[in-house]
Amino acid sequence: MSLIRYVARRLGQSVFTLLGVVTLTFLLVNAAPGDPIRIFIGPSADAATVESIRTKFGLNQPLHVRYFRYIGNVLQGDLGQSINYRVPVTQKIFERLPATLLLVASSFTFAVLTAIPIGVLSAKQRNRFSDHVFRILGLVGVSTPSFWIGLLLIILFTYHLGLLPATGLIMPWAAPAAVDNATTRIDVLYQSAIHLLLPTLTLGTLQMAAIMRIERSSMLEVLNQEYVTLARAFGVKEWTLLRKHAFRNAQLPVLTVVGLQLTTALGGSVLTETVFSISGIGTLIITGVNARDYPLILGTTLFYATIFVVGVLITDLLYAYLDPRISYGGGDD
Amino acid sequence: MSDADSDSVSTQTSLAGWTDVTAQLRQNATSRWGLYVIAVVIAVAVWAFIDGVLLGYHFAETYWHSPVTADPGARSLLPPVGITNEFGTGVWAHPLGTDHRGRDILARLVYGTRIAIQIGIVATGLGAAVGTVIGAISGYYGGWVDDVLQRLVETFYAIPFIVLMIAIMSTFGRNLWIAIVGVSVITTPVFARLIRSEVLSVREEEYIEAAKAAGVRDRNIIRRHIIPNSLAPVLVQATLQVGVNILIVAALSFLGFGAQPPTPSWGAMLAQSRTYMLPNPWFSFWPGLAILVTVVGFNLIGDGLRDAFDPRLDD
Numbered sequence: 009m010s011l012i013r014y015v016a017r018r019l020g021q022s023v024f025t026l027l028g029v030v031t032l033t034f035l036l037v038n039a040a041p042g043d044p045i046r047i048f049i050g051p052s053a054d055a056a057t058v059e060s061i062r063t064k065f066g067l068n069q070p071l072h073v074r075y076f077r078y079i080g081n082v083l084q085g086d087l088g089q090s091i092n093y094r095v096p097v098t099q100k101i102f103e104r105l106p107a108t109l110l111l112v113a114s115s116f117t118f119a120v121l122t123a124i125p126i127g128v129l130s131a132k133q134r135n136r137f138s139d140h141v142f143r144i145l146g147l148v149g150v151s152t153p154s155f156w157i158g159l160l161l162i163i164l165f166t167y168h169l170g171l172l173p174a175t176g177l178i179m180p181w182a183a184p185a186a187v188d189n190a191t192t193r194i195d196v197l198y199q200s201a202i203h204l205l206l207p208t209l210t211l212g213t214l215q216m217a218a219i220m221r222i223e224r225s226s227m228l229e230v231l232n233q234e235y236v237t238l239a240r241a242f243g244v245k246e247w248t249l250l251r252k253h254a255f256r257n258a259q260l261p262v263l264t265v266v267g268l269q270l271t272t273a274l275g276g277s278v279l280t281e282t283v284f285s286i287s288g289i290g291t292l293i294i295t296g297v298n299a300r301d302y303p304l305i306l307g308t309t310l311f312y313a314t315i316f317v318v319g320v321l322i323t324d325l326l327y328a329y330l331d332p333r334i335s336y337g338g339g340d341d
Numbered sequence: 342m343s344d345a346d347s348d349s350v351s352t353q354t355s356l357a358g359w360t361d362v363t364a365q366l367r368q369n370a371t372s373r374w375g376l377y378v379i380a381v382v383i384a385v386a387v388w389a390f391i392d393g394v395l396l397g398y399h400f401a402e403t404y405w406h407s408p409v410t411a412d413p414g415a416r417s418l419l420p421p422v423g424i425t426n427e428f429g430t431g432v433w434a435h436p437l438g439t440d441h442r443g444r445d446i447l448a449r450l451v452y453g454t455r456i457a458i459q460i461g462i463v464a465t466g467l468g469a470a471v472g473t474v475i476g477a478i479s480g481y482y483g484g485w486v487d488d489v490l491q492r493l494v495e496t497f498y499a500i501p502f503i504v505l506m507i508a509i510m511s512t513f514g515r516n517l518w519i520a521i522v523g524v525s526v527i528t529t530p531v532f533a534r535l536i537r538s539e540v541l542s543v544r545e546e547e548y549i550e551a552a553k554a555a556g557v558r559d560r561n562i563i564r565r566h567i568i569p570n571s572l573a574p575v576l577v578q579a580t581l582q583v584g585v586n587i588l589i590v591a592a593l594s595f596l597g598f599g600a601q602p603p604t605p606s607w608g609a610m611l612a613q614s615r616t617y618m619l620p621n622p623w624f625s626f627w628p629g630l631a632i633l634v635t636v637v638g639f640n641l642i643g644d645g646l647r648d649a650f651d652p653r654l655d656d
Contacts, residue, residue: 021492028496033508040512147644151584151636153591156611156629163622275501279592283615293504294596297511305508313499320499 011328018324022317029313030082030306034075037302045091065091082310088303092295097307101289107177108288111280112273114204115212120266123216127223127262131231132250142220149217154276158210158283165206175285178203211280215269222265226258260331267323271316365649372645378638385451386458393452401452406435406445408452409603415443418621427620438623441613446624450631453605456517456594457635461587464521468528469579475529476536477563477571481544491537494530502527502589503596510598517600520593524586535578539571546570573650580643584636591632607632 045061062068066077081088087097130142166174180200184190190199230236231254239253240246278290285291289308296304366372392400393408401407411417419439422431431438437446479490497505509523543549544567552562593599594608602609610628618625 021495024492025495025499028492029499032496033500036508036512147637147640148633151588151640152633153588153595153608153611153629155592155595156625156632159611159615159618159625159629163618163625167619167622271498271501275503278501278503278507279595282596293507297507300511309500309504309508312501312504316499316501317495 014328015325018321022321025317026310026314027079030079030310031075033306033309034078037300037305038071038074040300065089078306087307087310090296090301090304090307092299092301092304097303100292100304101307101311104287104289104292106179107286108277108281108290110177110179110204111207111211111286111288112277114208115210115280116215116269116273118208118212119215119219119269123219124223124262127220128227128250128255130220130224131227132246134228142224146217146221146224149213150221152213154210154214155279155283157213158206158280161206161209162283172206173203174206176203177207177284177286177288207280207284207286210283211273211276214276215273218269218272219262219265223258223262226261227254230254230258260327263323263327263330267320270319274312274315362646362649366642366645369645369648372641372648375638375641375645378634379642382454382635382638383458386454389452389455390459393455398452401448406448408444408448408605411439411443412445415439415445417441417443418617418624420621420623424623437627438621440610440624441617446610446627449605449610450607450627453607453610453628453631454635456600456604456606457587457590457632460517460521460524460590461583461639464524465528465579465583465586467521467525469532469575469582471525472529472532473536473568473571473575476533477540477567479533480537480540481559481563481567487537490533494533497527498530498534503592506589506593507596507598510593515598515601520590520599524589527589528582528586531582532575532578535574536568536571539574540567543567543570577643577647577650580639580646584639584643587632587636587639 045058045065045067059068066074069077078088085098087101089095090097090100093100126142126145130139130146133139162174165172178187178196178200180197182196182200184192184196187196187199190196227250231250236249236253239249244253277288278293280286281288281290282294289311293305293308293312295301296308366376392398398407398409406412406415415435416429417439418426418428418441419435420426420428420431421438422433422436424431435445435447437450440446440449475490475494479487479494500508505527506520506523509526510519513519513523549562549566552566557565590599591606591608591611594606595612597609597612599608600606607628611625614621614625614628
């Protein structure tokens, strides 16, 4: 199968997956008990008002009509009107998106930049003291609830040491006048950095640990292969061996894990944003669920799923590009 | 055992291999610690189930502290023994301190074990079973069956676990059984994918061809040959997944979608502690530690099993 056909096939599959996500969330929110209109305007409103609002949001129509209309609207980039905020869902999502993107991007960067060197070092120093320390770190990292790390960091760095703020996030591009303790751009960047530090560690630790573990085992596997032994026998220096022969070949499994960690990071953002009171998409989902704001729940879930599906698609394509052994059809054709 | 089974060699684990695996697990120092930890945690959970669910906290209330209501006169937010905060000095009666309602933290931790283990193990088991069947069918038949099932699996995979669970719990109600079903739903795709890729390699083995030639029906080939021969990675994944699921359950309780008060659960304790982190940080410390130790235990066993099944990475 040619690369183009493979890309087309994967794109088609992604569309079906997203259609599945819309259908699933649509069915779920519609199976939910509780009247969103009632929650929104309160129990004291009279029946006529309730009905008029219901008609306004189209909630009085049969399920299948609403479903197909929703799909049609989504295809035109319209995720509907948030019942709770009275603005288009897309507007709300894009309002909250920068905070979540900043958080996820910074924690991912932190995770990848620390995990890969540590994983390689750990494999190189196998069964020595530093390897044991790194392995324990990795094990604890994948076993710790991220929100607990967040709470402990707040207790230590905010309450006891008074060093770092525990709430909110400041965008690096915010106007200095709108930011506390800031008069210049440098101040804003500084405030942004110190606000970002604890949430990044909170969200990034799990990713770091997961990537570190796979990096180590993948490196070990490659280092065990005959061509490495052969190179070693020829007197290739240990670091050269690591850098030129082993490292590149060990990165494919790591790539898969990094791709899959994206969904963990998105899910984790819900918790991290809650712990640090960050107005991102994660907290938007919680608001949506508590207010039974159907369009908002559907829209945010679909948005997260889209990011994930696109992420996995990119990983797959990178994989096919990087590993010439992979036939584009996979094993199933 | 049929003749075809004896053909399965090398990469797949035969039944005789299982005794080797358990022996290796016991010999490996780190996984042995995992076994100890999990044995203790499960024993505590069983006790919490017997006394908490079946006897309505009879023993706890008679001989110890109730995990759901405060003892009369108990002070709230006490620190652990030997430490003093603005609410007083820790006492041996409450070795880990008390929470905001004056309930013993240790008692709540002990009885909170049940929720974590019950959901962790039951949901993982259910999800692994359903996922294995879906994955086996998907991998064995291929073609359009595979396509449809894979899109279905990906649908569940594409939504972040926490978000999907929140949606499920807020739709169907915030109770234990919904949580178990929900967690098994999000666990299913993990195993479906895993088994499918295993099956794709097992499917090509000669003994499957032999079984087909001998006229064995598809259903029996899947049930008697494909699934048993793909089981080693499932066992590894299931052990690790129990840990993941305990983390998910804790996260849900933390967000308020788990066991409802006053039922003790680790995640809910962490959520309650947020307001009191400044005066009594210990209140936030213990439940997280309980989660950490339990999940580490499962991960140690999982890692040990993986090493035992995979001779290439002998330490």
